[in-house]
Amino acid sequence: MQALISVYDKTGLDQICPILIDAGYKIISTGGTFEYLKKIGIKVDSVYSITGESEILNGRVKTLHPKIHAGILADTENDSHLKDLNNLNIDTFDIVINNLYPFEEVVARKNSTDAQIIENIDIGGPAMLRAAAKNYKRVTVLIDPKDYEMLAEKITKGGIDLPTRKILAKKVFQLVSKYDKSIENYLSNQSEENFKNRLDISYHKISDLRYGENPHQKGAIYSNVTKGIANSKLLNGKAMSYLNYLDADSAFMAVNSFPNHCVSIVKHTNSCGLSYSSNQLDSYKMALRGDPISAYGGIVGFNTELEENTALEMSSMFFDVIIAPSYTMKALKILNKKKNTRILTSNFQEEFFQFRSINGGLLYQEIDNKEDLIKNWDFVTKNKPNKNEIKNWAFAWACTKFVKSNAIIITSKKSIIGIGSGQPNRINSVNLAIEKAKSYLTENSILASDAFFPFSDSIELASKYNIKNIIQPGGSIRDHEVISEANRHNIKMIFTNTRHFSH
DSSP: OEEEEEOSOOTTHHHHHHHHHHTTOEEEEOHHHHHHHHHTTOOOEETHHHHOOOOBGGGTBSSOSHHHHHHHHOOTTOHHHHHHHHHHTOOOOSEEEEOOOOHHHHHHSTTOOHHHHHHTOOSHHHHHHHHHHHTTTTOEEEOOGGGHHHHHHHHHTTOOOHHHHHHHHHHHHHHHHHHHHHHHHHHHHTSSOOSOSOOOOOOEEEEEESOSSSTTSOEEEEESSSSSGGGOEEEESSOOOHHHHHHHHHHHHHHTTSOSSEEEEEETTEEEEEEEOSOHHHHHHHHHHTOHHHHTTOEEEESSOBOHHHHHHHTTSOOSEEEESOBOHHHHHHHTTOTTSEEEEOOOOOOOEEEEEETTEEEEEEOSOOOOOGGGOEEOSSSOOOGGGHHHHHHHHHHGGGSOSSOEEEEETTEEEEEEOSOSSHHHHHHHHHHHHTTTOOTTOEEEESSOOSSSHHHHHHHHTTOOEEEEOOOOTTHHHHHHHHHHTTOEEEEOSOOOOOO
16 A cells, blocks of 8 residues: 655644554655655655656656556556556555645745745645545545544544544545635736636635524635634624624724724615724724714624723623724723623735625626726815815715715714614705704705705705815706705715715
């Protein structure tokens, strides 16, 4: 019996190899693996002893040889295969242990050159793995050192059964598929092609969920990265649900779109409170002011370490989920007393594309990450904001990204004081936002609309509550009527020439 071992990650070889030898396996190895096994005292023969050929091209060609692949692929129940093996004096391999060059790790290193990345595209490894996995009815193939313990147990108890070999083969094809996809993604990112003719999606399952949006729906969570809400760590409370993940993602996306210290309170994926300032506690209080009724049972997100005084202030309110990049020890001790509150920690994952399933397919688009450049804004009314006010206008406009359309946001300085969302017409959203904000409205309050006003009625309504500042994309065929109405009430209005519509 023979085992072919050629690995980049040499973890566990010192444990599995002695077990293979005790079970009667002859170990054949290549290059760095061969040298490593000799160094730790494992009896091993080189691939050269089989092929009679030295490695060439600086190790690019080691195992790509008919005698190696015939030994892996041979069907010993096929008389023709047995005849070829006998004529060519080829012995079969019963076990193949292999893992691949760390292509994804090298890509992730900021200082990696293109030449280094290309050199870490493994060729011989995937070929060996595919051959062994194809022939799983006879050959056992391993790619994960975590499976060595299972292999050892199987060998010591009499052998590796067919169902186990099939599971290991499936694992190989999953890994090779993901590996090839990561190479394709790298090469695609080198070009200007964003939307390819074929979209292949490969994610690994993190865990099953208790259920989906409703108890009768099954659910699970998957990821293809190591950061972000999908890979968050639960520090306290019950397991996350499908809706918890959705809302936590909305909160975390919002706060990571603004400077420190930003706080977002989310209900049903809408920011019902959003604020940032130089003080975290102040930001939290102002975010809560946006809609304290909706905030109850909601999700609150932070983009800075959650501090003790903020945690103390939060202790009087029930939140379903709290998400922050980290917590002080004292803050965590306070929050852990709330047994029904899920406390998460996560690093933000910057992303550029998103997809959504529809019946029969997927919609795929760029994420609305566009930088809103003030130089592209049009100051369309007679009365215009001064330079000192522009940051507050920019905040109001940015908030529209995080509220479902038709979205109307009313802000005071850098805090939301009123929201209208998800309405079938824009004036309904204006009414809702004003109703929530009216206790805090001043002449400095800003009303932001995610899309243009189709009629001047919303401007007239805003003027009744002394709202003097409006920011919107513009682009309606009735823009002139809207501007005239704003001028009639001495309202300052900006057209951003960009829409932030969100469903």
